[in-house]
Amino acid sequence: MEILIIIAIFLVLLGIFANFSIVFEFAKKKGYEEVGQAKWMSFIPYFGYKYIKGLPNLKPNVTKAEFDYLFSFEVILKKLLLVSLLLIGLTILFIPIALVSYVSFINNFTRTLVVIFVTILLLLVHQGLVVEYAKKKGYEGIEPGLVGLIPVYGFYYFKSKPKRRNTSLLSIKATFSPKNILLKMLINAELTLLVIVVLIPVIYIFGMAFAEGTSTIPNEIWPSNPSLGGFDYLFNSPDSKFGLWYMNTLIIAIINMLIGTVIITGASYVFARYSFKGKKAGLLTILVLQAFPSFMGLIAMYVLFWKFGLLGQPLYLTILYIGGAIPGNLWLIKGFLSQIPKDLDESAMIDGASKLQIFTYIILPLAVPILTFVAVSMFMAPWMDYMLPGYLLNVPAPGVPLDKVQEQWTLAVGIFSFINGQYDLNYPAFAAAALIVGMPIAIIYMIFQRYLIEGIMAGATKG
Secondary structure, eight states, rough: HHHHHHHHHHHHHHHHHHHHHHHHHHHHHTTTTTTTOOOHTTTTTTOOOOHHHOOOOOOSSSSHHHHHHTTSHHHHHHHHHHHHHHHHHHHHHHHHHHHHHHHHHHHHHHHHHHHHHHHHHHHHHHHHHHHHHHHHHHHOSSHHHTTTTSSHOOOOEEEOOSSSOOOOOOHHHHTSSSHHOOOOHHHHHHHHHHHHHHHHHHHHHHHHHHHSSSSOSSSSSOOOOOOHHHHHHHHOTTOOOOHHHHHHHHHHHHHHHHHHHHHHHHHHHHHHOOTTHHHHHHHHHHHHHHSGGGGHHHHHHHHHHHTOOTTTTGHHHHHHHHHHHHHHHHHHHHHTTTTTTTTTHHHHHHHTTOOHHHIIIIIIHHHHHHHHHHHHHHHHHHHHHHHHHHHSSSOOOOOOGGGGGGEEEEEEEHTTTTTTSSSOOOOOOOOOOHHHHHHHHHHHHHHHHHHHHHHHHHHTOOO
């Protein structure tokens, strides 16, 4: 019975909105698109059509064939399909909103989140409308954005100011049209939701780092009694080798960045600037190697490290990191270098510059964005990798006793051990270590943000 009611409601809405779409299009053809009464009458089935049909035609250049086409089977079918898709989309959007609204009535925490979300959304919509209103009156810059954060006052503030720009009253009124307000609400709702989804885990990790308990996952975003026990365990407990793990990872990251970037840049320059036999086959081979994930070779890596006596030695992980980074980054840098005109090389050679000087003084300065991106990405790789270190460093190195195996670990393996034991768990220490590791990475990304974005965009172009 409930399904039949839902289908009936859907069909009624489909008929109403499809009728509105067709009849209002008819009204626009007759020249009544700006008449509010014509718009509202278009919602009424049959009578709306009769009302629009009885109005005089304000556009005599529109032929009868154009009016007849609006009511053809083809147009009606298109309108029905379009309205059906819109109704289904709105239904899909409405279901999670209804669920959240229901949960907010029975759960205090959800209710608080919903209230915060709605408040932020209204504030952002208000600010956006004030900024747009001020811009149409000729006021731009920081002032409209700041004043727009003050509810209601922002509108009165700019309403009392004289117009600096010759903008029509109709254009200013369009700022406060339902369509414009709804559009701003949808955009800001999406942005606000994304910010909440990103920030809640970050705030929760901060709260977990200062939590009191150790063996259970905190059920609060922020602890009621903050404690530094997690940080104390991290640096002072004999079970934690955080300093050694950090140093192991830092050394691997620096070597990986320096040697890897030099090797890949040199190889990319050769492929981008020189023609030689086997160049195309070599590039295609490197491209094919990207299709195979690294974990497919774990057993082979383990056997090779075992045969050569490299198990349990963090420094030799750089061999795998550099080798694994070559295919993707070589194509990336090669694509960037291929965009640099070869005329620069030829001009420098005429002036007597050698190949090395051309590479050092011309190519490298122009390739700073892509080289920065590759260097930073290679520096970050060891900090975030658990699979290779966990597989190859859990075996004592030659001559190292079993109880010293923890000193060989990298940060990812060591930090995970805080929450991987059967009995000895320490979630605050895990969160505290994550914060300490994450902050330098975030700072590096912020410092090199401009170069990273330029490198991604430029290196993505096929060379």
